[in-house]
Amino acid sequence: MGKVLVLNQDYSALSVCTVPKAFLLVYLNKAELLAESPTHFLRTVRDEYPMPIVIRLNRYIHLPYRGVVMTxxxxxxxxxxxxxxxxxxxxxxxxxxxxxxxxxxxxxxxxxxxxxxxxxxxxxxxxxxxGMHLRQRPFRPSFLMFIRDFSGFTDAEWLPYLGSKERAAN
Missing domain, CATH: 1.10.30.50 (DNA Binding (I), subunit A)
Known part of the structure; x- marks a missing residue:
């Protein structure tokens, strides 16, 4: 299964989670569904639910530091x-x-x-x-850059919430 972008109540990117976790948050009314897959659905014996791509939490979560941990x-x-x-x-x-x-x-x-x-x-x-040349100079990625460029998966539906690479470069 894919990954889901989780936004805070103010629409700022918070994290990435699994589809089952995101579905559970929406189902329990802890988050709202902002974007769903047009082709994939979650099915139970009786019902069919849209597969989340982007969700927004109903309550604001205060995180004092949102940097990328150097590992x-x-x-x-x-x-x-x-x-x-x-x-x-x-x-x-x-x-x-x-x-x-x-x-x-x-x-x-x-x-x-x-x-x-x-x-x-x-x-x-x-x-x-x-006499060796680096392909790119090492740098500290921002939190949004890390989610957008290095999380291993970015759906096109995520981009309005993460900003484009061109905008981040300026």
Missing amino acids: RHNIFKRDGNRCQYCGTHDHLTLDHVMPKSRGGKTTWDNLATACKRCNSKKGDYTPEEA
């Missing part, structure tokens, strides 16, 4: 599960662009996905010193 998994997602030096999908690890031994920090802006071969080749050098 190995999320860095791999940001980098498209590719080595940022050679582009392979095999034997991935994390590379400190500015090596830790030279003062490099473990931050979004200094970590890049690298295969073991490239990471070993780069060693204790910067990419420039090693």
Whole structure:
């Protein structure tokens, strides 16, 4: 089954959940259905229900921090599960662009996905010193950017609530 975009009461993106969870929230009147699949339905023995794509909670949920947690998994997602030096999908690890031994920090802006071969080749050098070029500079993704671009699924119905890539780039 697919994923459903969950919006707070003020229409701001809150999270992504499973179809059964979203259906349950709508069925229990804890959320309203904003967008549904035109081709897929949830069926019981007696009834047929629309499959949710976007729902909005009926009560506002206050979240003090909505950033993306820096984890190995999320860095791999940001980098498209590719080595940022050679582009392979095999034997991935994390590379400190500015090596830790030279003062490099473990931050979004200094970590890049690298295969073991490239990471070993780069060693204790910067990419420039090693004669290697990054496909993209490491960056800290915003919460909306992460849902829109890196969640693994984005339905066209989500875009009005997440903004377009062009608008986010400006």
